[in-house]
Amino acid sequence: QAVQVVLAEEVAGAQMLDRIRDIGTFNARVLETVSSGIWVLDEQGRTVFCNRAGQELLTGRPSRQAASLDFFYQIGRGDLVKDLKPEDEVPELILDACLGLPEEKGLVLSALRHAPGGTFRGPGNITSRRGEVIPVLVQTSFMEGQARNQTWLVVVAEDQREARQLEQERMRVGQLQGLVEMSATLAHEIRNPLMGLSAQAELLADRLPGDDPRIKYIDVITREVDRINQTITRMLNFVRPYEPTLAAADLEVIVRDCLELCRERALDKDVELVARTAPGPGAAPEFRLDEAQIKQVILNLVINAIDAVPAAGRVQVELSYSDELGLPDRRRGGSVLGPGVVIEVLDNGPGFADGDLARIFRPFYTTKSSGTGLGLSLCHKIVLAHGGDITAARVGDATVFRVVLPREADLPSAAQARTEEA
Structure with missing residues (x-):
């Protein structure tokens, strides 16, 4: 019977240990899913624990290396800590101003202990190992360490x-x-x-x-x-604010209509107008777009080209379709492959100076003596609102305006389109 009691106690103890381990594993998993960076620092400022979000803040990606990094060396440096005394309360940007020197770490930790309630909350910056300065909202508090009379600092940084x-x-x-x-x-x-x-x-x-x-x-x-x-x-x-009204449209018809509208203007300068469609598989695909607005873009570009070329010059509009076109990804940034079209307007005029190319889509910027500087800005706004992109470049002896449009407009929100335009 005594043996049974001992065995029962051993089993109960083992089960308790398993439960403790399970709780520890559960807590660790919870901390790993938290979106804020969490660090536990010992009294020397060394990292005892760093969760996944904290690793990403410091290194740009989840990394075990972050757990061994000295936290105080990762945050912005300043001069506030140099004159800090142990009895001082925590200044508002203390964690943003640490110098990271050993003697100053002790002062920082001492000051944190003297902060009201032993906690601090305020804005700060963390400088990652890639040099990126990340604005954070910092909260600090203290907890008991693993050893007796040992105090650890808990730092939570919200990106x-x-x-x-x-x-x-x-x-x-x-x-x-x-x-x-x-x-x-x-x-x-x-x-x-x-x-x-x-x-x-x-x-x-x-x-x-x-x-x-x-x-x-x-x-x-x-x-x-x-x-x-x-x-x-x-x-x-x-x-x-501008939101495109989408409908099925044939881009080749739109281009032909635009050139016909510009025909008289081109004849006055003996300018040759040419439309070309790059060969592709099958018939031209149907697009969903705001026909009136895209026509305005093409008209503006063609008229500008006619005005820019000398007498007997040449203006060419080219269409090329692709199922794997690099399109702007407005939601995540960068680009994404998808079906779309490239519309290029080329002319053999004198072109733009390099400084002008960088500014031609800005509102009220113009190289024409009688221009308003709003035509290309409006083109830029319309194309962005369709989820596309517009650029200008000098290629050889030709000035090229390149408009990229998705086949099915992946419209950014109105606020987002206005923000990009601003």
């Missing part, structure tokens, strides 16, 4: 990169909304007197005989009023 990006997006959307309201007010205030000018010019023209030399001055007034109105319309189109 704030995504929160910062969302806040920046919110601010940009707010700024854009303010710009929309201001632009609408300005447009109203400017267009009212313009309507009066235009009406008076028409009245004067009606009262003058057709051969009166003063008619030409009235024509100048009318043209300039129209130009200002067009500028206001473009400005409003640029700042207003």
Whole structure:
């Protein structure tokens, strides 16, 4: 019977150990799934424990190496710690300002012990081993170590990169909304007197005989009023939120229509207009896009090309389809392969200077003496809203505008498209 009691106690003890191990394993798994970085540091600042998120913050990827890294060397350095005394309370950015020297680590830990409630919470930065400065929200507290009278520091760092990006997006959307309201007010205030000018010019023209030399001055007034109105319309189109209205469309028909609309302008300069479609398997695929807006993009690019080339120049529009085209991945960044089309507008004009190429899609930037600087910006906005991309380059003797569009527009959110445009 005594043996049975002993065996029962041994079994109970073994079961208790198994349960403790299970609890330990469970707790470890829980810590590994937490999205915040968690470190446990001993009194010398050495890392006792580092979870998966903490490893990724320090090294950019899960790595056992992070567990051996000295945490204090991984965070931003400053001068606050040098004058810190053991009795001082924790300054707001203490973990963002550690120098990482051994004697200062002791001061930091001592100061943390004297912090109200033994805890600290505040903003900071962690510098990863790749040199990336990561904004974090830091919280610290103390726990008993494995040995008697041993105190360990627990540091929890919540990655704030995504929160910062969302806040920046919110601010940009707010700024854009303010710009929309201001632009609408300005447009109203400017267009009212313009309507009066235009009406008076028409009245004067009606009262003058057709051969009166003063008619030409009235024509100048009318043209300039129209130009200002067009500028206001473009400005409003640029700042207003834009969501494409998608429908099935044939890009080859769109290109032919655009070239036909530009034919008279090209003939005036004896410019040759050419449309080409790269050979591909089967018939041209059908696209879903906002036909009116894509037509506006192509028209703008072709008209700019005609204006840029010398007399007897050449403007060519090329279409090429692919099932494995590098398309912008708006959600995750980078690019992704998918079906789409490349529309290239080439001309043999003088081209852009390198400095101009980097800025031509910015609002109000223009190389034309009579330009508004909104045409290419609006093209950029339309293409982005379709989930595509537009670039400009000098290739040999040709200036090339390259528009990439997905076959089925993978539309970014309106806020995201506006953020990218901003």
